[in-house]
Amino acid sequence: MRILKTVLVVVLFICGFSIIDLLANEISTELKSYSVIDSLNDLSRDYSFVDNIKALKYANEALEQALEVDYKRGQAFAFRNMSSVYSSQDSYAESVDYINRALNIFEEIQDEEGIANCYISLGHTFDRLGEDSLSYEYHKKAYDFFQKTDNLNRKGITAHNFARAQFQLSQLETSKSLFQKALILSEESNNPQLSSSCLSYLGEIEFGLGRLDEAEKLFERSRNIFNDLGSDAQKYATMSSFYHLAMIYKADGNQKRMIEMLEKAIQIIDDFGFPYFINEVYNELIDYYYEVGDLEKVKINTQQYAEILTNLNQENLKDRTNIALDLIQSRDLEKVYTEKIRTSEINEKIVEANARVIKVLIFTSFFLAIFLIVIIYQFFRNKKNSAAIRSIYENAGTALVLLSNDGEIIKWNKFSNKLFGDSSEKLAGKNFFKEFISKESTLKPSDIENSYLNEYEITTSDGKTKEISVSCSRTFVNGSPFYVLFILDASEFKRLQRLNDFYQIILEKSNEIAKIGTWEMSYSSFLNEEMPIISSQVMEILEIDEVLPENMKEIKWTNFFNSEESIQKLMVVFEDATSKNQAFDIELNLVSYKGNDIWIRFIGSVEFLSKTDIRLFGTVQDITEVKTGIKLIEENLSREQELNKLKSRFISMASHEFRTPLATITTSVELIQMNLAKLALPNPQILDKHTLSVLNQVDRLEKTLDGILMLEKTIQGKIETTISTIELESFLNEVVENINLPGDERKPILNIESDLSELNTDPNLLHHIMENVISNSLKYSKGKESPIINVFQDMDNISIEIQDFGIGIPESDKSGMFNSFYRAKNTAGIKGTGLGLSIVKEFATLINVDIEIDSTEGEGTKVTLTLPLDLDTNRAN
Structure with a gap:
């Protein structure tokens, strides 16, 4: 019995030791994986400012491995590094999306250092967006955190970033102090790249303050550090040093x-392809050689400048394309399937190891239970991994197509359904290249395997034409080869590229079309009346483009001014600009070299190269045609105003002159009627009819004159509004009761569906509007049922609808309803002047009433008046 217990204890000991050994191996493997992931993330972070492609490559590898072992911190840092790459490529929405993913994970695992690193990325992103205040805020948060840690390198980097944020906000003294602190920390942490950048920014601060000797020392130190760095070193600091040193030597007169x-x-x-300060460096060289008259070197440098810009644009486009592909292909299928095979091999080894353990513990039911638990655990873990692989494949943000060795379609993912307009099940077994590229295509996957990027135009299953970019990778499963196509829909990219090429051509021609050129001169040469250095476009504007170069020295800028007063005006502008260090923008009337009168817009800025050397530069735009056009417009406007005055005077005079004879006619007719009444004539009705007709026509003419005068006063702004409170129901009843049309006994039907008792408006103008509209509803519906007036209220307005069932308005006449003296073609035989609605429209505008007219010829017309409840607020809006 004792022997049996001893055997049992030994067996249990062996069993426990085996389990512990397995767990230890697993933990050790995980720790090694974590270390590799952290190293990849560190590499990605270090490359984020110098090589985006490398940075993205390491970030993708780190993310893939971190997802495999469920290493949260590694995933978060990979997302943060991807965010930096997106930000540097100006893809800010994606950058913020990735940084949010990283922040969520860091907050979940309560990693304050990780959160602080995210603040650094957000600071850089907002800096690129030009949001200097937000950049300052996030860099300060990161700085405050890392200053409490022992990490010298991060202390130095965050101090540098915070200093740069203050530099962007022109807080030069505090910025300088922080850059000096960052410099000390960079030297303690042996970070020469950071040292170079700090020295460069300190140099720029001293340079901006005019302390050129101090600036020279700092830039020289930065330049010397660059000599010890590799090609992946800080780029901005290097080019800043060389350019600013050149400007310091220029200020000192040391041209050599x-x-x-x-x-x-x-x-x-040329050696490293640095994009910084290219424009400044080449502009200085070209200007120098142009100034000394070495036109051959001007030509050579101009050609080199153009070639470098072209090459940089091409490299930029290539890098962006590579980055776009890498970002979309965040999961390399070849790695996924290789990992699947590797996972299978690991499982086989686990089974072998477990088999050995079973042999040792075959006699114990205890180990059998443990073994079953391990098997069950591994089963569910493998199942989870397989599901993850399938999810990555199906939900990848790019088209993934699996082909056989001959190019036959095996399967593709969900994204491909959208791209090709069909599912892979319907096209399985068909040749991909014949189906989508060309029926005569002889392409095979192996033909494009070694080519990095292949571009084709395809026709999808639903008949659409698209442009795609394809890369191909070969892998093996169970010894059989198959190919994975990574396909990017480049249709939009190509369209934008063509559009960009078009805009580039437009941009190249824009200065010529807009007649804009550049100029530059020193303040001393201005005082000496020397001609500035001007572009060919300015020479054309001043009409000196045909002057020989040797004769240019004889021309002074004062030659183009037509008076001493104009010269003094420019002198005052330049003196103000140099004394206050501010830009200027003036318009000048000049005389061209050929004696023609011209106008230019003269824009410039000031740059202090030293205490005695001041540079003036800017642009010149020919605005002669604009000025001529403005003058013509002003003359036409003046004539128009004079005509309006004459029209107003004529209307007033004509109205007065008409009213006197009309009054005389009215009086005379009334006297005739009185005398006729005294005479006992046999047929007085005939004379009464004629005298009444005369009075009616006089009344009609007076109403027309009243309408013309009222319309003219409204247009001239002579009608004043008087806002008061009216009782709505009694007001509407009064308007309806007082409307009487001769020979028409009808009255409009008034329906009020509002609880509103009072309304603020101008009662006189509103009365005129209502009277006119209601009169029209009766006049143009004679013999039909009575018009209906509906009043209802919503939250902000009172609406009054006047509906008649008369002749309506023809469709062709609706556009002129509010024009003066305009009448619809179906109103023949109905009295009217055509002024009513035009006056109504003007009055409605004065009291902020909206008018809508809905009419169908032969069926009737509905006029809707919308009155604001709060008149003052609506008028302000």
Whole structure:
């Protein structure tokens, strides 16, 4: 019995030791994986400012491995690094999306250092967006956190970033102090790249303050550090040093050293492809050689400048394409399937190991239970991994197509359904290249396997034409080869590329079309009346483009001014600009070299190269045609105003002159009627009829004159509004009761569906509007049923609908309803002047009433008046 217990204890000991050994191996493997992931993330972070492609490559590898072992911190740092790449490529929405993913994970695992690192990324993103205040806020948060830690490198980096944020906000003293602190920390942590950047920014601060000796020392230190760095070193700091050193030597009059620095900068641009300060460096060189008259070197440098810009644009486009593909292909299928095979091999080894353990513990039911638990655990873990692989494949954000060795379609993912307009089940077994590219295509997957990027135009199953970019990868499953196509829908990209090419051509022609050129001069040469350095476009504007170069020195800028007063005006502008260090923008009337009168817009800025050397530069735009057009418009406007005055005077005079004879006619007719009444004539009705007709026509003419005068006063702004409170129901009843049309006994039917008792408005103008509209509803519906007036209220307005069932308005006449003296073609035989609605429209505008007319010829007309409940608020809006 004792022997049996001893055997049992030994067996249990062996069993426990085996389990512990297995767990220890697993933990050790996981820790090694974590270390590799952290190293990949560190590499990605270090490359994020110098090589986006490398940074993205390491971030993708880190993310893939972190997802495999469920390492949260590794995943978060990978997302953060991807965010940095997106931000540097100006894809800010995606950048913020990835940084949010990282923040969520860091907050979940309560990793404050990770959160602080995310603040650094957000600071850089907002800096690129030009949101300097937000950039300052996030860099300060990161700085405050890392200053409490022992990490010298992160202390130095966050101090540098916070200093740069203050530099962007022109807080130069605090910025300078922080850059000095960051410099000390960079030297303690042996980070020469950070040291170089700090020295460069300190140099720019001293340079901006005019302390050129101090700036020179700092830029020289930064330049010397660059000599010890590799090609992946800080780029901005290097080019800043060479360019600013050149400007310092230029200010000191040391042109030899200036050219030496500029030539060295160009050599670095050529060797390393640095994009910083290219424009400044080449502009200085070209201007220098142009000034000394070396036109051959001007030509050579101009050609080099154009070639470098072209190459940089091409490299930029290539890098962006590579980055776009890498970002979309965040999961490399070849790795996924290789991992699947590797997982299968690991499982086989686990089974072998477990088999050995079973042999050892075959006599114990205890180990059998443990073994079953391990098997069950591994089963569910493998199942979970398989589901994850399938999910990654199906939900990938790009088209993934699996082909056989001959190019036959095996399967594709969900994204491909959208791209090709059909499911892979319907096309399985068909040749991909014949189906989508060309029926005569002889392409095979192996033909494009070694080519990085292949572009084709395809026709999808639903008949659409698309442009795609394809890369191909081969892998093996169970010894059989198959191919994975990574397909990007490049239709929109190509369209934008063509559009960009078009806009590039437009941009190149824009200065010529807009007649804009550039100029530059020193303040001393301005005082000496020397001509500035001007572009060919300015030479055309001043009409000196045909002057020989040797004769240009004889021309002074004062030659183009037509008076001493104009010269003094420009002198005052330049003196203000240099004394206050501010830009200027003026319009000048000049005389061209050929004696023609011209107008220019003269825009400029000031740059202090030293205490005695001041640079003035800017643009010149020919605005002669604009000025001529403005003058013509002003003359036409003046004539129009004079005509309006004459029209108003004529209307007033004509109205007065008409009213006197009309009054006389009215009086005379009334006297005739009185005398006729005294005479006992046999047929007085005939004379009464004629005298009444005369009075009616006089009344009609007076109403027309009243309408013309009222319309004219409204247009001239002579009608004043008087806002008061009216009782709505009694007001509407009064309007309806007082409307009487001769020979028409009908009255409109008034329905009020509102609890509102009072309304603020101008009662006189509203009365005129209502009277006119209601009169029209009766006049143009004679012999039909009575018009209906409906009044109802919503939250902000009172609406009054006047509905008649008369002749309506023809469709062709609706556009002119509010025009003066305009009448519809179906109103023949109905009295009217055509002024009513035009006056109504003007009055309605004065009291903020909206008018809507809905009419159908032969069926009737509905006029809707919408009155604001709060008149003052609506008028303000």
